[in-house]
Amino acid sequence: MTLFGIDISNNNGPDIDLTEVAREGFSFVFAKVSEGDYFIDATWPAYRDAAHANGLLVAGYHYLRGDCDAAAQAELFVEHLGDAAAMIDFEANSGGITTFWAFVSEVNKRGKRIDLSYIPRWYWQQIGCPDVSQVPGLIQSSYVGGSGFATDLYPGDASPYWNGFGGKAVDLLQFTDAAQVAGHTVDANAFRGSVDDLRRLLGLTPPTTQGVLMALTDAQQADLYQKVQDIWGQLLGPDGHGWPQLGLNAAGQNLTLVDAVAKTGGEILAALPKAAS
Incomplete structure (x- = not known):
């Protein structure tokens, strides 16, 4: 089509x-x-x-x-x-x-x-x-x-x-x-x-006539959908493929926000002095 x-x-x-x-x-x-x-x-x-x-x-x-x-x-x-x-x-x-x-x-x-x-x-x-x-x-x-x-x-x-x-x-x-x-x-x-x-x-709201969304008005559905899309975009980056400014993973792909936080956290832990045994 x-x-x-x-x-x-x-x-x-x-x-x-x-x-x-x-x-x-x-x-x-x-x-x-x-x-x-x-x-x-x-x-x-x-x-x-x-x-x-x-x-x-x-x-x-x-x-x-x-x-x-x-x-x-x-x-x-x-x-x-x-x-x-x-x-x-x-x-x-x-x-x-x-x-x-x-x-x-x-x-x-x-x-x-x-x-x-x-x-x-x-x-x-x-x-x-x-x-x-x-x-x-x-x-x-x-x-x-x-x-x-x-x-x-x-x-x-x-x-x-x-x-x-x-x-x-x-x-x-x-x-x-x-x-x-x-x-x-x-x-x-x-x-x-x-x-x-x-x-x-x-990224537009698909028409729906079933499920829990029926309890919401059209405006509320659109608002909810937009908020989910915004969260999705902030976490995963443009088009769901990470953020160029956050760096790359081992496969050469852009890091997502979660990946970048995990990477930074790991680097911080690795830099901390080891506790004496």
Whole structure:
């Protein structure tokens, strides 16, 4: 199964009808929230709410700038994101991979988790082909020619555009910037999997009608799920693969918070003077 979605911002105008987008068969919307430490996209709140109202999965993205403070950018982004998955737009003028991870860390400190990373292959090459194996939810972009309906333009699930890089498989493919959707020309993305698969990638609350969660309101369920995701992210790191800043284990993998505490505790005990027998 392949799902299709659109990527929009103020550059596309404020009048894209997401009811029509859903009617045309799209499953998700990625929309711009902020850029640097100075810009808030005025179209975001309405697009976010319309996506929810029409059953579209939604992520809000921040255009990361290498010339702005990571903490200030994270503060701006988290303040305006609201109830949506979180995505980094990491491309021209976004700085190096250390800037990427600095921003991730600052977002995590504010109780949110980055779920998607838009990193075009060309930009990855421009910044020296760093290891991106631990980035959450890689979106790569390679565009086909022409314009038209997204399903007609899509190069296929076996296209080399899907080839990974930097040690990371591609999770979503942005394959055109000229899809005709709801009377507009927009970027279109593809996801190879089911709606539930995409929900899991985005860290969104899966629908449930059974078990103890039935005793909670929808808002309480969403709040509980987000808190569990936050705890999970703090313990296991981005995408569940440890924290780069905590060091590596014997297998060359990033340490989780628990691993790092255990390692530090062992080092402290080993350094203590031995008791006389």
